[in-house]
Structures are given as C-alpha cells and as structure tokens.
Amino acid sequence: MKLFTARKTSKGFVYKKIVIVFIAFLIPLISMNIWVNYKGMSLTKNAILDSSLAGASFYSKQLDKEMYFIRNLQLQFLSDKDLQKLSFRGSMLENYEKVALIDQVRDRLTTLLISSEYVINAGVYVSAVGKTISSMKGVTNTPNEEFRIISSMMRTMPKPSFYREGDRIFFIETENNGGTISYIEISKSKLLEALNQISTLYQESEVLLGNRDLGSIMSTTMDNQESAAILHLIDDQSQSVRDSISPVSKKVKGTSYFIMENDVGSLDLSLIMYVNQREITRPLSQFITWFYTLFGIAIVVMVLYSFSLSLMIHRPLSKLVKAFRMIETNNLNIVIESKTKDEFHYLFHSFNRMASKLKRSIEVNYEQEIALQHSQLKQLQSQINPHFLYNSFFNIYMMCKVGDSESAAELSQKLGSYYQYITRSGSDEVPLYKEYRHALDYCEIQCIRFSNRIRFEYDEITDVSNTISVPRLIIQPIVENVFEHAFEDDSMDGVVYISSTHYQPEAVRITVEDNGNLVADKDIEILQEKLAMDSKQMEKTGLINVNNRLKLKYRSGSGIFVSRSQYGGLRVELVIMNENEEA
Template sequence: MTSRRKEQQEGCAIKFSVYIKVIVVFTVLIIPVYAVNLWMNAMGMNFVRQKDEESSTYNLKFYASQLNDQLFFIRNLQKQLLTDSDLQKLAFRSGLLETYEEFRMASGISERLATIRNSSEYVVNAGIWVKSYNKSISTNQGIAKLPNEEWSTLEGLVGLTPRPLIHYENGRLFFLQFSNNASIVSYLELSIPKLQGTLNRLAPYPNSGVVLADGRFEGIVSDGYDPKIIAAIRDQAKDREGDPETDSWVLRSGGDQYRIGLNPVPSMGWTIYTYVDENEITGTLKKYGVWFLVLSVVSGIVILAFAFSVNRMIHRPLHKLIRAFNMMEPDHVRVPSRWKEETEFDYLYRGFDNMVERLNRSIRENYEHQLALQNSELKQLQSQINPHFLYNGFYNIYRLCKIGEYDRVATLTQKLASYYQAITRSGKDEVPLDKEYRHAMNYCDIQAIRFSNRIRVSASDVPEPCKSFMVPRLIIQPLIENAFEHAFENAARPGRIRLTMTCEDRRFSLCVEDDGTGLSDETLAGLQAKLSLPDAEAEKTGLINVCRRLRLKYGEESGVFVSRSELGGLKAELIILWK
C-alpha cells in the first residue's frame, strides 16, 4: 500500500472518528434526559397503578364491611325471633290453644317478621315454619297452610346434616336458622338485585367484574362476569387457601393481565371477588405514552438536526482541509480552492493557502537544485572514465593486430566506439531500458577480451514489458564494472558473472552476481552501510552514485542493495519501482 493511500485512510479515520465522537457525545447528553423522562413515565404509571389498587382494595373492604354489617344485623334479628315467647308457645302448645289465642300468637309473629323485612333493603321476604303448627308464616303469603309453594322450596333442607344456614337456588338466596331440633325454621330471602347493585359499585371499568360466591363457587351473585376469568379465579383461589394475607394477586388469561381482589363476608361465609384488566387502570396514561413517543421522535430529529449542523459548520470545512492535506505530496502539492463562505475556518484556509504556496516555492527550488545536482553527478560519472581502461583497450587492439586477428580487432574497435559514444554524449538524461542494457553488454564484451575470456558472463534478456521503460543513463554498467574490478582485477583464476532480471507489477529488478573470493564480511557490511545512507557520502561514484540517483528519481524503495551471492562473491541488486 502506498504512503499516499495510508495517509488518506488515516485522514479519513481521524475525520470520521472526530465527527462521530461529537455526535456520540451529544447523543450521550440527550440520553439522560430521555432516560429521566422514561423513568418518570414508568414511575407515574406505577404510582397510578398502585394508587388505583389501593383505592380498589379500600372500596372492596369498605363495601364488604358495609354488606357484612347489614347481613350481621339481619342475622341477629333472625336469631332473636327464634327466642320469641309467642313463637315458643305456639311451637309447644299448638293444638291445645284456643283458636283465638293461636291466631293472636300467629299475628304477633307475623308482625315481628314484617319488622325484620322492613329493617333492611336486602330482605324481600321473612318467614317462619312451625312443625307443630303445620303452617308457615311469611310477609309474602301471611299465614299459609301446608303444603304451599314457598315452604316447599326449603322443606327438603330440614333433614340435611349438617343443616345449611344459607341456601342458594334458582337465583334466590335464603338465610336459614333452626331451633328446637329443627321443629322451628326461620328463613329470610335476600334481594338479589340489591346485592348486585352493591357489587356493581366495585366494577367501575368496562372490562372488569365482581361476584359474591361461596367457597366452591356453586353459588354466585353477580350482574355479569366473564366465566373464563371466574373459572381461573376459582382455580387459583383454591391454591391460595390458608393464606390470610392474600387479598389480591395478578391473573394472566388470554394474553391479558388482570388484577384480582378479594374480601370475605363473614356473616354469610361467602367472599367478594373483583377483577379488572390492568390496561383499564393504565388507560388514562396512554396519552402520556403518546407524548413520550412524540418526545422520542423530537429527540431523534434534534440529534439529526445537530448532526446536520455540525456536518455543515464544522465537519465539511475540516473535511475540505484534511482532503487538501492528503493531496500534499512531495511531487504533487496544489493550493486548494478557497472556501466560498465566510466562516470561522476562513483564517485556517488563508493560513493553509499561504503555507502551500511557500511549500510549492521551496519544493520547486529544491527540485531544481536536485535536478541540477543529478545532472552534474551524471557529468561527473561520465568524466570518471578510467584512463587505464582506455589504455587497456588500445593495448588489446595492438596485441590482436600483431597476431593477425583482424576480425576481433574490428569487433573490439566497434564496441569501444559504441561504448565511448554512450558515456560521453550529453543528450537526454534518460534512455530506454533496452538501450541501457545493450550498452552494459558492450562493456561486458570489452572486458571479456581484456581478461582473455577467462571471465564467463551469463546474462538473461530484458523482459519484453520493460524494454521501452525510460531509465537514467549509466545505471547498469557501474554494477558490472564493480564485479570486474573488485572481484577479478588481481586474480588470474577463471571467474563467473551472472546477470538476472525480473519485471512484475511495474517493479524492475536486475541482479549482478560474481564468484569472487576477495569479499570479506567487514567489507560487505561497510558497503551496505554506505548504500543505506548514500547522501552522507562525499564522493558519489560507482554503486553509491547509482543508488542515490535512483532514490532521487523513484523514491526510497528504489536503489542498489548488496548482499552475499550464492556464487560466493557479491550480489548487487538494482531495483526500480515505477509509479
């Protein structure tokens, strides 16, 4: 990955992280307000639910207490009636009394019954049955002989063990009291509509209900209820028997949640059960839920509006500035266009533009200086032709002429001419790679003649994709010259030089290796150190000169790199990375 791409990614990362951090911080500041509102809404719903539950429990206990007091009062009157002296005489002496006396006693009992019925709105009929008298006395039928319809409803209860004190049948509810071994039976019929009217006060919501039921839910007094819910209440009430503190619980039925309340009526042994859908209780708070939703939407809009304003006022100007910094490269510095709006960033833009202008001027001056320096170094390299090399060339021509090898003289003369033409001309600073390589091969042929062909050079061809690439002049020959002079100059033994080239993905590599034996590890380390810092060298010749020129033109990743060759001598690798 190139340095420019890395800088762009780092710039984008900083850009997005700062922008996102600002939005995140603002969102974090909004969240507590939102959370407090959510907490207040939840607390409000819990408060209303709790207060409604307390109110419902209080009302249930109040009405249950009032009903119990009324029924307890009626029970006491019924018990007192059984101790009436006229009733006792009539029960023991019936048939022995005169007709008038018997009628008088029955009339007095009838009056007592009327008093009991009139004592409470819950009593619709008060009656008594005396076995020895063989008649029933009631406020509805008066003194009636047996059998009659009213007594036949209750007659079957006399023989039961234990005898019931409450009887519910066909929508009619009776209080019963037995005396003298069931020879006297007092019965009071309660008003079901009056009881329903009292119970209805405990079910103020549409989806609610109340029932007055016995322990087995066989007797139920109610104006209307959901049988499924009552059946669920009955099942759970059995599981909660024996828990005196349980006066309410939550019932889940059909996906809904109901709050159940209960309170016993001791005077009759029955219990009042209430149920209400909790959605009914919190229904008044639904409007707050709507406002809470509105608050959520408004909070989202505020966050988006803040993000948009930050993007417009801060993020976009910073993004433009960072993008301008990303465009600043050593070989590509441009002055960005001025921000069209007058903002707080205008001062930064003016300073940045001035900085870029100064950088451009400095880079241009430095580039011109480096270009002039590179040209002078090339001229210096051209002028560093070893006169001894020229003398050896002429001497080899003389020696070949003496022995009559005129063809080799012609070849050597032609190659010397081509060689000196290439290194002495002052034309373009760049040549095609293929032409530069042919010049290096001319040098190899000349040196082969000089060393009497005891140095064998093996070289590969230039890869086809790289032949037309333009490269600086005289970058290959110094590497080969280094191998001849430093590896075989003072050695009479046969030697070998190997040239290999690769060209892939715009990366060109040329390796020059020899099998010389005079390269020590210290010498190799010193050469590597010089090539790693070619600018620190005062004398720019040979490999160091080539390395510096390549780095000036192609960057730090290009240059000359040396190491130990597999052949035993020096391996000098020339690398060019075309961008």
C-alpha cells in the same frame, strides 16, 4: 487541483467512534426512560386496581355485615320471651292471652322487617298453636302456602347457609326441635341493586354472587355463560392465589379481565367483580402514546445528530485526509475548498499554504540541485590535471623528433577529441555509449603516454545502452583515478579492465578494475565510508563527486561502490538505477 469530496478515501474511524460513543451514552438514558415509564404505568395500573379492589371489598363487607345483622336479629327473635312462652305453653293458654302473645310476636316481626331494606318478609311457625305469624300474610292457620314452602326447604341436607325457592332467598332458623321455625325472606332485587352499585365503579365491569356448588346466584350480566366461565376460572386457582388480595388477570371469550374476589361469609358465597382490562389501561394509553412518540423523537435526534456530525466533522476531516494522501503521492497541485468559517476553514487554509510552500521549496531545491550539478561539472572540467596536457604535448614532440608521425597524429587526434568532449558547454547529459567511448579514448591516450607499459581491456557496450542518457564525465574520473593511484610506481604490465553490464531493464553497471598493488584494504574501507556519508558534508572531488551526482539524479541503489578486485587492485562499480524502472 481543487478537492471537493472524500467519500471513498477514509473509513471514518473517528466519525464512527463519536457516533458509537453518543449512542452508548444515549442508550442507557433511553433504557432508563423505558424502565421509568413502564414502572410508572405499572404502579399507576396497580393503584387503579387497588382502588377497584378496595371499592369492591368495601361493598362486599357492607353487604356481609348487613346479612350478619339480619341473622343476628333473627337469632335474637328466637330468644324472645313472648315467642318462647307461646312456643312452650301455647296449647295451654287462654285465647285472650294467646292472642296477646301472637300480637307481641307479630310486632317483633314488624320491627325485624323494618330493620333492613333487604328484608321483605319475616315470619315464624309455632307448632304449639298450629299457626304461621308473618309480617306479610299475618296470622294464618297451618297448613298454608308459606308453611308448605318453608317445610320443603327445611328438608334440604346438609343445612345451607341460606335457602332458595326459585328466585326467592330465605334465612331459616329453628328452635325447640323444630317446634319453632323463624324465616326471613331477603329481597333479591335489593341484592341485585347492591351488585349494580358495585359494578358502577367501572363502565365495563360486572359483578356476580355465587360459588362453585350453587353457581351464579345473581349477576349484573345477562350472559350466564360468561358468569359460569368466571366462576370456573376462580375455582381453578390455587388456594394461595385465592387467599391473596391482588386481582388476577384472565381471558374469557377472547377478552382479558381483571378478576377480584371477596368472600361474603354470611351467605357462604363469593362476590366476584371482573373488569375489562382495556378500561383499566385506557387512562394509561395516552402515556404509552407519548412514550413511543418520545422514543421515535429520540431515534430521529440520533439520526439527525449522526448526519450533522457527518456534515460538519466527518466530511471536512475526510477531505483533509484525502488531501494528505494525495501529498504522499507527490501531488502538490491541490487546493481544499472551504465554504464555512469554522475551525476547518483555518485548517484548510493552513493546509493550502503548507502545500504551496512545500511545492515552492521543492522547486527551489530542484533548481539548486540542477545548479549544483552544473557547478560540479564545471569543477570536474577545471580539475583536469594540467600535467596530463603537458605530458601529452611532450609525447607528441618526442614522436615528431623520432619521426614517428603516425603515432603523433593518432595521439593528437585522441587528445583533440578528449578536450573537445570535456570542454563542451552544451547539454549536461549524453548517451551512455558516448560517455563510455570517451573513457576508452582517455585510456588510449594514457597508454600512449606510458609507452605501452600499461594497457587496457574492455567490453563493447550493449546496443540497449544507446537509449540511456547519463551526466557527462561520470566514467572518465574513475579511469583517471586508476592511472593516478594504481600505477604511480611506474610498474610494468599494468592492466585496466573496463566492462559494461545491462543486468536489469533501465539498470546498468560499469565496472573498472586494475591489477595494481598500491591500494591497501584500509584505504578501501576509508573510501567506502566517504562514499556512504552525506554528500553535503564532503568535498566534491573525484569518485565522491561522481557518486553524489548519481545519487541526486537516479533512484535508490545508484552510485559508486568500491571493493577489492579479483586482479589484486581496486574494483570500482558505477551503478545506474533509472527512474523509469519504478514499477
């Protein structure tokens, strides 16, 4: 019998344990890899955001410094001695001196104009002379257009940090209780150019300048609703969040943005830069792709490892387990096929040799048992007491002498049947009823020999016992033991009781009892110990011989059992538990 597969014989506990241990070691590595990757991506993203924030902060600070510089120049201009002289004494000065002072003030305005690219016009109104002096319009008597615009903006309350007239932005400062008004117009195009320069840090970024009250002053995007939504999100943040340097993530119109806010104190505005998150995380997408690829590879490796482990270890081991289980069922006709040259090939080859040797040993042992039974039978046949034959012939002689021919004929017939049965060299097994009948013949011969001083009583054997085969000479030695040891003192009225009980399917009990009084309790205990001992260490005579033969042939529970009889003598039970009753 060749063994190829063992899919349903083993639950694969060893295989499961190995796979579980492998996964248990692999999961922390995968978890650590996931943590390191996400940590690295987080650090990289934060580094990118910090760089963006630093860039935006740098440009905002530059813009703030430039505006502070312009305002400081404006304040210094108001303190100019020529402007102060013109403001306080303009109405009292001669025309020549007045014109000279106006030229000096105009030169200072020109210097202020060229001090910054953000300044497109610088001017001053001097009420003492009733004129506006401008780097763009020159010297103009009031009222004029510039004075009208400046006057209208001056009425704005409370005083703002800067003034607006349509799209125009002005810095306005006064001196001498409004007698002197300095105004500087800031180039909105230059401011927008500065915002565009900041927005070039990222392709998908926008920059706006504004606050909650004024809204968006200017922005690099044409979408005013988007700018308003960004300002609204900034205004909703708590003060602690607004004071922090880190950018915040917000979603506007379904798009997530990183929003970075920087204050421009000179204008009392916020410079806000917002960048599409996808642009920030786009460089990290490749790492994410590689991460999931490696994760998938790890899963594939785990599956391939489990499959290879099943192929190389689990299946051969299951095959070996199945083979051992088949041996437990006494199936030794098994050969494990091996197509590899690994350690399992050696195990399979050794197993096949072990099974072959075990099968051979069992066959040899069985043959030895058969031979032992033959020898025991021959030994029993040779142990027949010669005195029994002599006494029987002497009894026949005496019957002939006294003319009792019928009794002599009956004893001769019984004696012939008896010796014919015990000397038969044919089959070692006979039907149980024949063995039972032979024991009864022996009892009749003995009763004739003892001149009817001893008698026997028996029960007829059941018809079911006709189908049971037993070894020869298993009942007669028990009966012989009774006549030899129970009635040695020639006591009168000795009785032998023989009965047969068929109490289970394929199970029979033959009982032989006597009413003798020669067997002591101690003798019964010694005999019980001998019957319970290993048969290989006992001599093969009498009851022990029969007991050994029964145990060799039949299953557990068979054998000879002795006890005290209810009639006062020895009770011997011969129990046969046939193998056919295994179910």
